[in-house]
Amino acid sequence: MDLSYIINELGEDRALYFNAVAPPILQSSNFASNTVADMRRMLQNEAEEYMYTRGNNPTVTMLEKKLAALEGAEHAIAFGSGIAAVSAAVLSQVKAGDHVVCTKYVYSWTRTLMRRFLPRFGVEVTLVDGTDPENFRKAIKPNTTLIYLESPTSFTFDLQDIEAVTAIAKEHGCSTIIDNSFASPLHQNPLKMGLDLVVHSCTKYIGGHSDAMGGVICGKREVINQIFKREYMTLGAILSPHDAWLLLRGLRTLPVRMERVAASTRQVVDYLVQHPKVEKVLFPFLKDNPQYELAQNQMSNNSGQFSIILKTENIDEVDLFCDSLNHFLMAASWGGHESLIYPIAATYATPDHTSDLPFNLVRFYIGLEDPEYLIKDLEQAFSKLP
Structure with missing residues (x-):
């Protein structure tokens, strides 16, 4: 059909x-x-x-x-x-x-x-x-x-x-x-x-x-x-x-949104992969990802989500990086026009904390903004880190 x-x-x-x-x-x-x-x-x-x-x-x-x-x-x-x-x-x-x-x-x-x-x-x-x-x-x-x-x-x-x-x-x-x-x-x-x-x-x-x-x-x-x-x-x-x-x-508008989101996400991921303050990018469409071939076989394209692990052992530095972003909203959902982050650090020290994910993991969703606009925001936030 x-x-x-x-x-x-x-x-x-x-x-x-x-x-x-x-x-x-x-x-x-x-x-x-x-x-x-x-x-x-x-x-x-x-x-x-x-x-x-x-x-x-x-x-x-x-x-x-x-x-x-x-x-x-x-x-x-x-x-x-x-x-x-x-x-x-x-x-x-x-x-x-x-x-x-x-x-x-x-x-x-x-x-x-x-x-x-x-x-x-x-x-x-x-x-x-x-x-x-x-x-x-x-x-x-x-x-x-x-x-x-x-x-x-x-x-x-x-x-x-x-x-x-x-x-x-x-x-x-x-x-x-x-x-x-x-x-x-x-x-x-x-x-x-x-x-x-x-x-x-x-x-x-x-x-x-x-x-x-x-x-x-x-x-x-x-x-x-x-x-x-x-x-x-x-x-x-x-x-x-x-x-x-x-x-x-x-x-x-689902097809045009997904096309835009997929292309912008790849551009932002390419920037993050080479950044010295990023330990790892969790994104199955990276060629060095062990599941890259599987992703190619069972998905027709990437979507807008990925996570990064910041190169830090200090939770305060995670907070500083996330708080310094001006054009990524901090929110739980994703899939809309706006780019988002969800820091795992926010779940730490809460009474019902059960996550076994590392505190320096930050989930990203890339929306419909220009990728260059988002990359500039990421760069200024990284510049705040020691």
């Missing part, structure tokens, strides 16, 4: 809404039935009908159709946040007594789900170094039902060999889920590599403007409809029609 068609036309029937170019926000909680027979039919097939916006909503459906097509999936279901989608996807595949194998350094709230939430309900979780597929095989137990991936990972940007891990999962009868947010559906399509379910935080690249929250699960229609009937309808973490409309707006 053509990318331009997916983004600009798929799921949109303008004749239904006065040929308006922008789709409407159908901000209705209820949809009426004409007869008892109609209501009976809708109740029997609520996953495919418009009856109540906690189930389906036409504005949300437009977004779901586009996201499914971008991932090459049969169907998709949208949520109010990325972690809502992650949680529903995971819960749909496990029950008490099951075992999950998950790659390390996943998104912090996914890690919380794995380490603190699932064990409360009798689900055991093993975290492994996902850079070696054999680590997943070694961790599998007779009661393992799910392997969870995030590639690239959130702070270290390690990759998992998706095809190899998927083959191991199928060999042992395990289902598979991957968080594909960091690559975007334009740069990586895990379903084509054998994964069962793909999740995204739509808050990031899909929205692209830092003004809407959302998440999505993509997969086979039968599986998605089962999630609709159980986890989605029961837990109620729905996406509002207004946020769906904002995410639809963001999708219109």
